[in-house]
Amino acid sequence: MQHGGRGERSDSWAATSDAGLSVGMSCRLQLVWARGAALASFMQYLRANLSKKVGRLVDWSGGFWERRYSAEPVLDDTALVGRLRYVLAHGVKEGLVERSAEWPGLTCLPQLLGSTRRLFRWFNWTKRWSKRGSEELAVGEGRFAEEWAEPVALELAPLPCWKGLGEEERQRAVRALVEEVEVEARARNKPVLGVRAVRAQHPHTRPEHLKRSPRPLGHASTSQALRELREQYRTFVAAFREAAARWGRGDFSAPFPPFSFPPRVVPGRVARVL
Incomplete structure (x- = not known):
């Protein structure tokens, strides 16, 4: 991931998002994300730029991953530590490397065991584009030339359940x-x-055989917590469907449940965007 470039710099993500864990593999990218951050917008930005920019390095067209991303809530501290263990097991549990520290791809392990701040290179394609037509660009400076490389810091936030612990703990x-x-x-x-x-x-x-397991509704250390989550989700879906039905009948004052995505265009009046 050292060569992954972004077309436009987006420093706002550093101020609005907390990534606690991360691991990157050819078939998946997993993050533990703090509640309240603009996850949907961030994932749209990340996936689009991975496909466009890193894809140029490996001659890959289209999206990097076949399936759409999903976000599942982690309901308690025990489950959160379990997610950390799951992330750290990548590469080892698949029989690719013997030790977690040997994984050659993107991993948060060095930051968990050392400095939480890590520097990457960001290739400023906007700067390169501003020099289009100039003699400097005409001599063959590629998209990943050192001239466009700038340092970008990524800092991991401690897990919420570990914030009271010292760094050594x-x-x-x-x-x-x-x-x-x-x-x-x-x-x-x-x-x-x-x-x-x-x-x-x-x-x-x-791979010769693809493993396609259903995604969980959430992660919890007790079955009771998962049952309550399923009931909350059923209530959410019922409220959304009721609001959508009223919307379809022309009642545009119908309230949609929080954190849902209501229609953006009034049915039958495409020119009127809400």
């Missing part, structure tokens, strides 16, 4: 989770692909 907890993951992987006694083989794979390589 958080790092010890992370190391304990990593050790659990690696011990379980060794107990399966299966061959490991290895870092060199992972790096040698072509970006267009597809």
Whole structure:
């Protein structure tokens, strides 16, 4: 991900969003996101720029991932730590590397065990575009030339349930989770692909068999919490459908439930945008 460029800089994301965990693989990108941040807009921005910019590096057209992104709530602290363990297990549980620290792709582990701030390179294509037609650009400066590279800092926020812990305590907890993951992987006694083989794979390589498991409605440490979440979701869907039906009958004052996306154009009057 070091070469991933963005067409326009968007510093507002750094001020409005808290990413607690992250891991990147060829088949998925997983983030733990703080409540209240503009997640939908951020994911639209991220996925679009990954497809357009990183795609140029590997000659990939279209979206990077076949499925649309989804966001599931994490309902309690135990489940949140479980999500951290799940993220740290990527690469190890699939038999790609022996240790979590060996994963050659994007991972939050170095930031969890060291400085929470990490520098990446952002290729300022807006700056490059401003020099179009000039002699400097005509000599062959590509989109990923060092001339357009600028440092961008990414800082991870502590998990909400760990904010009361000191830095050393958080790092010890992370190391304990990593050790659990690696011990379980060794107990399966299966061959490991290895870092060199992972790096040698072509970006267009597809697995012979795709695992398509249903996405969970949410993550919780108790079945009772999940039952309550399902009931809340049913209530939300019923309220949305009722409002949509009233909207379709011409009652544009129908209230939609919070955090939903009501229609943006009045039915039958396309020119009138709300």
